[in-house]
Amino acid sequence: MWVVARTVAHVTSSTSKRARPAYRCAECGWTTVKWVGRCGECQAWGTVSEDGPAAGGPRTATVSPAREPARPIGDIDVESARANPTGVGEFDRVLGGGLVPGAVILLAGEPGVGKSTLLLDVASNVADGALGPDGFESPRTVLYVTGEESAGQVRLRAERIGALSPTLLLAAETDLGTVLGHLEANQPDMLIVDSVQTIASAQVDGAPGGVSQVREVAGALIAVAKERQIPTILVGHVTKDGSVAGPRTLEHLVDVVCQFEGDRHSRLRMIRAVKNRYGPTDEVGCFDLSEDGIVGLPDPSGLFLSHAGSGVAGSCITVTLEGRRPLAVEVQGLVAPSPLNNPRRATSGVDSSRLAMILAVLQRHGGLRLADQDVYASTVGGARITEPASDLAAALALVSARTGRPLPGATVAVGEVGLAGDLRPVAGLDRRLGEAARLGFAHAVVPHGTGVKAPEGLRLVEAAHIRDAVEWAQSAGSETGSETDRD
Numbered sequence: 001m002w003v004v005a006r007t008v009a010h011v012t013s014s015t016s017k018r019a020r021p022a023y024r025c026a027e028c029g030w031t032t033v034k035w036v037g038r039c040g041e042c043q044a045w046g047t048v049s050e051d052g053p054a055a056g057g058p059r060t061a062t063v064s065p066a067r068e069p070a071r072p073i074g075d076i077d078v079e080s081a082r083a084n085p086t087g088v089g090e091f092d093r094v095l096g097g098g099l100v101p102g103a104v105i106l107l108a109g110e111p112g113v114g115k116s117t118l119l120l121d122v123a124s125n126v127a128d129g130a131l132g133p134d135g136f137e138s139p140r141t142v143l144y145v146t147g148e149e150s151a152g153q154v155r156l157r158a159e160r161i162g163a164l165s166p167t168l169l170l171a172a173e174t175d176l177g178t179v180l181g182h183l184e185a186n187q188p189d190m191l192i193v194d195s196v197q198t199i200a201s202a203q204v205d206g207a208p209g210g211v212s213q214v215r216e217v218a219g220a221l222i223a224v225a226k227e228r229q230i231p232t233i234l235v236g237h238v239t240k241d242g243s244v245a246g247p248r249t250l251e252h253l254v255d256v257v258c259q260f261e262g263d264r265h266s267r268l269r270m271i272r273a274v275k276n277r278y279g280p281t282d283e284v285g286c287f288d289l290s291e292d293g294i295v296g297l298p299d300p301s302g303l304f305l306s307h308a309g310s311g312v313a314g315s316c317i318t319v320t321l322e323g324r325r326p327l328a329v330e331v332q333g334l335v336a337p338s339p340l341n342n343p344r345r346a347t348s349g350v351d352s353s354r355l356a357m358i359l360a361v362l363q364r365h366g367g368l369r370l371a372d373q374d375v376y377a378s379t380v381g382g383a384r385i386t387e388p389a390s391d392l393a394a395a396l397a398l399v400s401a402r403t404g405r406p407l408p409g410a411t412v413a414v415g416e417v418g419l420a421g422d423l424r425p426v427a428g429l430d431r432r433l434g435e436a437a438r439l440g441f442a443h444a445v446v447p448h449g450t451g452v453k454a455p456e457g458l459r460l461v462e463a464a465h466i467r468d469a470v471e472w473a474q475s476a477g478s479e480t481g482s483e484t485d486r487d
Contacts (some may be wrong), residue, residue, distance in 0.1 A: 010264035024051035024211050025428055028248045029237060040328050051212055074136030080229070083278060087125030090287055090296035091118070094258060096279015096475050099126075099190070099231035103278060106196075106251065107271075108236040109260030110246045114269050114289045115235050117161060118260070119192050121294060122142070122153070122233075124163035126190050139167045143188035147174045147198030174208065176201040176217050176484070183224055193221065195235035209237075209245075218250050251275060262289070266382025268303050269294065270481065272323060284323040301328040301439060304381040316402030317412045317441070318393030320385055326435035328412070329383045331390065333397035334376040343372060349379030349395060351386050358395050358417055365421030366395070366470045369404050388416035389426040392445060395466060396473050410442040421466040423447035433458060445469055 001461055024031050025048050030041035038045050043095050083097035092098045095105070109115045129139040142165075146154050151172040158164050176199050183191065184207060191282040193199065204216045218234065225232040234254065237245040244251055251257050255277045262269035269287040273279070286300040297303070305317065305328060314333045319326050331350065338344065347355050355377050362368045377394060392415035400407050414432050416424040425447050427434075437442055437455035444454070448464035463469040 008083045022051050023048050026211055028243070029211055041296075044427075046270075049210075051206075051210075059339045084231075086122045087128075087400055088118070088122050088296060090285030091122060091271065091296065093275050094096075094276075094279075094283050094284075094285040095256065096176045096247070096276060100225050100278050101231060101255060103231050103257040104225050104254045105231075105233045105258060105259045106236050106244065106254040107233055107260060108238050109262075110238055110264075112264055113260050113262050114294055115260050116194055117145075117157065117289065118269075118271075119194065119233060119235065120163045121161060123168055123190070123192055124165050127165035127168040131352060139165070140189035141167050141169065141186060142192070143169045143171065143182060143186055144194070145171050145173055145179055145182070145199075146194050147172070147363070148195060150480065160296040163232040174200060175218055180220065180224065181230075183230075187228075188230065191221070191225065191230050191232040193232070193234050195237060195313060196221075196250075197237050210348065214250060218253055222253055263382045263384075268297075268300065268382055270322065275316075280324075282323040284325050284444055285446075286322075286325075286327075301435070304329040304379065304383045311406050311409065313404050313406045313469070314397055316393040316397040316400065316407055317436075318383070318385070318390045318392060318412055319435050320383075320387060321428050321432065326431050327383070328435060328439055329385055329390070331385070331393045331397045332378050332380065333394065333401040335370065335373045335398060335401040336376040338372055339373045340374075344374045344376075346374075346376045347378065349382065350385045350390075354386075354388070354391065355394065358391055358398070361417055361419065361421055361466055362395060362398060362470075366399070366466050368399060368470070370398075370402065373402070387426075389414050389432070391415065391417035392423060392447075392466075392469060396445065396469060399470050399473050403474060405474060408443055410440060412436040412441045412443070413445040413446065413469075415445070415447045415463075417466055423463055423469065425450045433460075445472065 022031050022033060023035050025039040025041060025044065027047045028039060029042045030039050030040040032040065036048055039047055078232050081100055082101050083095065085092045085098035093286050107115055123142045123144050126140055127142045151170050154170055169186055169188065174177050179199060197209040197214060199217045201216045204212050206212045216377045221232060224230065244257065256273060257275040258271055258273050260269065260271050267288050267290060269289050271285040272282045273283065275281065286297040288295045288297050292364055315330060317328055317330050319328050345352065345356065359370050360374060365369050375398065393413040394414050396407060396415055405447050412431060414426060416426055418424055429446065429450055429452050433444055433452060434455055437458040441458060443461055445461045445463060448462040461471065
C-alpha cells in the first residue's frame, strides 16, 4: 500500500513539473519559469506573459532516409539561385540584384512609412513581367495577402499608384490555414503577406502577434516558400525603439531583413538591409513618397540641397555615406542673441549631443563667443546626420551664422572635429569628394594629411585645426554682413 502511494505521488509530482507554465518575452523571445515584470534579455517592461508548458527533457531524434543523396559542391546547379529583378531599381539594389527563388524577406518599418505602397508597386511589376532581359520573361502570378486592410482599401491604393494587374491576386485573410489554401489553389510565383503579425493559426493558442503565433505562422510560410521555391515578402511591425517586433528567432529564420525608414513629415524614404544572405548589407535604397505612389531616387542629393541657400549666411554642405552611397546634405545654422540666462539649443536632423560638443570646441578653440547666444541647427529635406564626418560642416555653418558672412559659393566640408579642436580624417573620403565633384562643387574643406587626390574641378582646402577652418571661412567668405566681437 505504501509503495503504491509513493508511486502515485511520484507520478503526480512529475506531471506537475511537466505542466509548469513557461513565460516568454513578446519582444525578444526570452523564456523563464516564473513571471517577472522586466525581461532579463532585452530589459523591456511588461512584455513577459505565459506561453504554455515548458519544454520537456531531451528527446531522441528519429533517423529518416534522405530524399536526395549528398552531392559534390561543384555539381550543384546555381541557375535556380539567381536573383530576378523586381523592376524597382532601388529595392533591387538593397536585395543584391532582386528576388531569389525561395527567399523569404522580412520588411519592417513604422506605420505609415510606405511599406504597403512599395510592396504593391513591386507586386505589380512582377505580375506584369516587364523587368528587362534578365528578369521574368512573362507575366507572373502574385498573391498579395492583406490582414490589416480590406480588399477595397488595397484596390483603391493600387488604382492611385497605377498598380492594377490581371495576374495580381488579392486576398484579405487573417487565418493561416486559409492563406495556405490560397497558396494551394492559385500556385503563385510570388507571395506577399501584410503583415505577419496579423495572421493567426488555429493550432496554436494565443492572440495574433504573440510570440507563439508569429513563430508558427512564419515557420509555416517559410516551409512553403522553400519547398515550392516561391519568393516571399513578410511585412513586420516594429517596437518603440524601431527594432523588429516579435521573437528574435524570426530574424534568424528569414533570409533577408530590411528596415524601411523615413520621417512622416518628409518625402524621403530609405530602405536598408540589416541581414542579407544573398547580397551586401551596406547598400541603401532611396525613394520619394508622394500622393501618386513611391518612386526610386537614383540621385537623391537634390532633396537635401536648398537651391535658394547660396549666398546666405549660416549654410554649409557636407557629404554623408548611407551604406556605400554618398549623399550631399545641407546643414543650416542660426545664431541669435539670447534674452535667457540659459540660451536655447535646438536641433532638427542633427544630433544634439554632437552639436553641444561642436559649440564647446568653437567657443574654446575657434575664438567665437557663443555662450550667450541661442543656437539652432537643422538639415534640409528631413535628412538625419549622425556620423562624425558632418562635424566640420555644422561648425562652419555656425561660424557663418555667427559672423554673418556666407561661405564661398559651391563649398563642401567633410571632417570630424575633436575635443582638442583638431580635424580628423573620415572613412570613404574619396567617394565623398567624388560625389561633390559630380554635383559641381568648387571647394572642399577637409582635414590635413588625408593623402586623397582631389577630383578634377574640385579644389581641396586642408585644415589641421578648427581654427584654420574658421579663419579660412572668414577670409574667403563674402563681405556681406557686419563683423561681430570675438574673444
